Amino acid sequence: MKKEYRICKNYEFSSIIHKQNLVKSSSFVCYYLPKKEQHNRIGISVSKKLGNAVCRNKIKRQVRSMVDLVFDFEEAFDVVIIVRPVYKKKTFGENCNELKENREKMKRKCKEKRG
Secondary structure, eight states, X not given: OOGGGBOOXXXXXXXXXXXXOEEEOSSEEEEEEEOSSSSOOEEEEEOGGGOSHHHHHHHHHHHHHHHHHHXXXXXXXXXXXXXXXXXXXXXXXXXXXXXXXXXXXXHHHHHHHHO
C-alpha cells in the first residue's frame, strides 16, 4: 500500500470515527466516510491489547497486504480499519475474506446513501 493511500494524521482518524458510519465483523471494525482525495485512503489501528510493538507491527503489515489484495483504491470512501483481538485466532485467509465482506458492505451502504 503506497503512502499516498494511507491516513496518517490523528485528526483524520478522529473525524472519520466520529461520524459513526461503520461495518463490523469478528476481526475488524471499519469506519468509512466519503473520500476527500481523488483516490480513497486507508488507516489501520491496532490496540495494545493485541501484543507488544513487534506483534502490532506484524499485524499492521499483514493488514496492509490484505488491503492491497482487497481494495482497488477506486472506492468512494476513506476507511479506518480497527483490528480486534479475535484477529490473532484466525488464519490470514479467513481474515482476508472478512475484510472483503466488510468492503462489500461499505460499498452497498454508500450506494444506499447516495440514492
